[in-house]
Amino acid sequence: MRRPRRRSRALAAGVVAAAMVGLAGCGAGPTGPPTLNWYINPDDGGQAEIAARCTAASGGAYQIEVSTLPNDAAEQRQQLVRRLAANDSSIDIMSIDPPYIPEFAEAGFLAPIPEDVARRSTAGVVNSAIEGSTWRGRLVTVPFWANTQLFWYRKSMIAGSGLDPTRPVTWDQLVAAAQRKGSQLAAQGDRGESLTVWLNALIESGGGKIVTNPSPDDPKAVGLGLDSPAARKSAEIMKAVSGVAGPGFSTADEEVNANAYQDGSAMFTVLWPSSLWGKVKSAVEEGSAPASLLADTGWGEYPRTDAARPSAPPYGGINLGVGRFSPNPDLAYRATECITSPANQAYYFVANGNPAVKESVYSDPEVLKEFPMAPVIRQSLDQAAPRPQTAYYAEISESLQRNYHPTAAIDPSTVGPATAALIRAVLAKEKLL
Amino acid sequence: MSTTTTRTEETTEPVRPSGGTSDRARAEQRLGWLLAGPAFVVMLLVTAYPILQAAYYSLFDYRLTDPDKRSFVGLNNYLVILTDSVWWTSFGVTVFITVVTVAVELVLGFALALVMIKALKAIRPVLRAVILIPYAVITVVAAFAWQYAFSLDSGFVNSWFDWLPGVSADTDWFGGTFSSLFVICLAEIWKTTPFISLLLLAGLAQVPEVLQEAAKVDGASWWQRMSRVTIPNMKAAIMVAVLFRTLDAFRVFDSVFVMTAGANSTETVSFLAYRQTISRLEIGLGSAVSVMLFVSVVLICVLFIKGFKVDLSAQRGEN
CATH class of the missing domain: 1.10.3720.10 (MetI-like)
Known part of the structure; x- marks a missing residue:
């Protein structure tokens, strides 16, 4: 009986001691430089490395610690919004997917950007990234890296398809070529954010817009362009692609597309550079794909909706917001300038395949060596169009996904007006989503 | 399980006066509440409170990113749901x-x-x-x-x-x-x-x-x-x-x-x-x-x- 009692006393003493240490940790003031918490989207370690570099470069002014958000962009937004709605002061810097930036800005979750920081962080930056960081005519986040999709093709399979990939191609031509060759055109038909990305690029490339007037002060008065000729043509393209996109198209996401391209079942795909080129390179390095695959991979401008009009490729990436409740907003903005320095952007591009927003990075020899298509990426980023910029983006995107999925079942003549009606009802809170 | 039942019946039946509860039964009841009480309070905190709060919020037009515009709408949310x-x-x-x-x-x-x-x-x-x-x-x-x-x-x-x-x-x-x-x-x-x-x-x-x-x-x-x-x-x-x-x-x-x-x-x-x-x-x-x-x-x-x-x-x- 004595031994267990002694043990339990020792245990209790241990618990109390641990609690005291914990309390002391809470109560004590900062002993080192202030810590800036940077909430990052998961990557291949690039943001953690940049955080370490900037901590070292700050000369003791601050130290950056990273916290990783969920994988999915929509879930990253959910976690950040929930925390910020509860006035979470632990969020100093956050990596935000551009379509959600208006929502954060409108809710007052972002600390205002000092004029000089805004000026420096937009100098020499590609257009789409500045557009994606702006809300109500003001810069609200710092552009960090910008993504865009390219058209990728297998050179060996294109012979005899009747397609000249050195010139801009249209979606209609791609569907016809895939049919002629009995091969697949891999695209994102999955019910998710990637479906909205695709639909937006199709409509913008055809000269239309999903949201013509965001009407930030009265969401019920939102202007929608889903009954335009460009929107109708886009629905026709989506339906036609589903006929040549392989058996699992309604569940095909970027990873499935990259696999289909890699194993040769798809001769074409539209993907972000890191999702295709980065993946193909790693597969070749690991030995799971033949070395010839790199030389066999060709790329070009995102396919056109209208042959006479340059395409407006998808714009993605990450911009940096500073939390409204951060105790150190000035330091945090200083840190964002370090994070987005040309040297760090070049490092991030080469190491993780995430394209820079600064134009100067695209002439960096190391970038050109790792990403020979860098000039095409830069051109694509200049043409790229952001997704609808509105504080109600999540509702609009999910309404689009509900009606345009599965793409094989859509009726191009009715899907646009039906979705516009759904979006209006959802924004008026008259319908469930 | 059946043995427990039998024993309870045997012990409580003979001492119960007609029409009332015995001291022992009352003591057992009190002990029962004391034993179950803390768990009951915890359940109230973690279950009843969120349920009541949800029922309260369900009467409002309330968006998390726009708390200032919260407004009372009565049973309108239920009407939206049931007609959708x-x-x-x-x-x-x-x-x-x-x-x-x-x-x-x-x-x-x-x-x-x-x-x-x-x-x-x-x-x-x-x-x-x-x-x-x-x-x-x-x-x-x-x-x-x-x-x-x-x-x-x-x-x-x-x-x-x-x-x-x-x-x-x-x-x-x-x-x-x-x-x-x-x-x-x-x-x-x-x-x-x-x-x-x-x-x-x-x-x-x-x-x-x-x-x-x-x-x-x-x-x-x-x-x-x-x-x-x-x-x-x-x-x-x-x-x-x-x-x-x-x-x-x-x-x-x-x-x-x-x-x-x-x-x-x-x-x-x-x-x-x-x-x-x-x-x-x-x-x-x-x-x-x-x-x-x-x-x-x-x-x-x-x-x-x-x-x-x-x-x-x-x-x-x-x-």
């Missing part, structure tokens, strides 16, 4: 999943319970552990495992079962409503059959062996003993197992979230609540959906307890 076809589709899908999974699980669970009770003593613990393994797996993990098994690019199901009619290398299980629901139900059944079989095992163990022997002596066949002796004697256990599992199945969320994310009309009521509250940030509308889900669950309870005369105390061996 999306609610009724989700409700139908939830009822479908509940009925299919509970029915299949009841049959399978009963078979497994029989296997467990009849197994040799030496292998009984191992057998029970093996049967319980799926229940120990986290639902999200199980859902991912089933999704990978059936997915078109990484799954093995299509290549293993391509000899079955309707299955080929190109079968896209998550491309249609019924094929998606089939996989979701399969995952649910695999995961929770052990739970129902464990509850039924407890019921089986309560059936007195003497009754079985008497029936055997009378020349009853295996089927007659099952239908006339075993099942009638464990009716309470069966109903309790079905009730618990129905309540659980009606709240299905994880499998749908992981496997289809609600695509192809596979949304359930829980998923609908998630979409309004977490994704759309409409706390008012989402709370109203949650309250509707809660009301549905309460109605199921009432239906079982009053309609089918399920006596929960019978399961405790009090009657």
Whole structure:
């Protein structure tokens, strides 16, 4: 009986001691430089490395610690919004997917950007990234890296398809070529954010817009362009692609597309550079794909909706917001300038395949060596169009996904007006989503 | 369990004065409250408080990112829900999943319970552990495992079962409503059959062996003993197992979230609540959906307890 009692006393003493240490940790003031918490989207370690570099470069002014958000962009937004709605002061810097930036800005979750920081962080930056960081005519986040999709093709399979990939191609031509060759055109038909990305690029490339007037002060008065000729043509393209996109198209996401391209079942795909080129390179390095695959991979401008009009490729990436409740907003903005320095952007591009927003990075020899298509990426980023910029983006995107999925079942003549009606009802809170 | 019952009756009956409660019974009641009290308070804090808060929020137009514009709308959120076809589709899908999974699980669970009770003593613990393994797996993990098994690019199901009619290398299980629901139900059944079989095992163990022997002596066949002796004697256990599992199945969320994310009309009521509250940030509308889900669950309870005369105390061996 004595031994267990002694043990339990020792245990209790241990618990109390641990609690005291914990309390002391809470109560004590900062002993080192202030810590800036940077909430990052998961990557291949690039943001953690940049955080370490900037901590070292700050000369003791601050130290950056990273916290990783969920994988999915929509879930990253959910976690950040929930925390910020509860006035979470632990969020100093956050990596935000551009379509959600208006929502954060409108809710007052972002600390205002000092004029000089805004000026420096937009100098020499590609257009789409500045557009994606702006809300109500003001810069609200710092552009960090910008993504865009390219058209990728297998050179060996294109012979005899009747397609000249050195010139801009249209979606209609791609569907016809895939049919002629009995091969697949891999695209994102999955019910998710990637479906909205695709639909937006199709409509913008055809000269239309999903949201013509965001009407930030009265969401019920939102202007929608889903009954335009460009929107109708886009629905026709989506339906036609589903006929040549392989058996699992309604569940095909970027990873499935990259696999289909890699194993040769798809001769074409539209993907972000890191999702295709980065993946193909790693597969070749690991030995799971033949070395010839790199030389066999060709790329070009995102396919056109209208042959006479340059395409407006998808714009993605990450911009940096500073939390409204951060105790150190000035330091945090200083840190964002370090994070987005040309040297760090070049490092991030080469190491993780995430394209820079600064134009100067695209002439960096190391970038050109790792990403020979860098000039095409830069051109694509200049043409790229952001997704609808509105504080109600999540509702609009999910309404689009509900009606345009599965793409094989859509009726191009009715899907646009039906979705516009759904979006209006959802924004008026008259319908469930 | 039956011995406990007998003992309680023996000790309390003789000392009870006519028409009143004895000191001892009162003391036991007080002890009962003292023992259950802390748990009751904790339950109130973690369950009743959020339920009441949800019911309160459901009367407001309240968006998480715009708390200043919160306004009282009365029962309008409920009107929106009940007049929307999306609610009724989700409700139908939830009822479908509940009925299919509970029915299949009841049959399978009963078979497994029989296997467990009849197994040799030496292998009984191992057998029970093996049967319980799926229940120990986290639902999200199980859902991912089933999704990978059936997915078109990484799954093995299509290549293993391509000899079955309707299955080929190109079968896209998550491309249609019924094929998606089939996989979701399969995952649910695999995961929770052990739970129902464990509850039924407890019921089986309560059936007195003497009754079985008497029936055997009378020349009853295996089927007659099952239908006339075993099942009638464990009716309470069966109903309790079905009730618990129905309540659980009606709240299905994880499998749908992981496997289809609600695509192809596979949304359930829980998923609908998630979409309004977490994704759309409409706390008012989402709370109203949650309250509707809660009301549905309460109605199921009432239906079982009053309609089918399920006596929960019978399961405790009090009657």
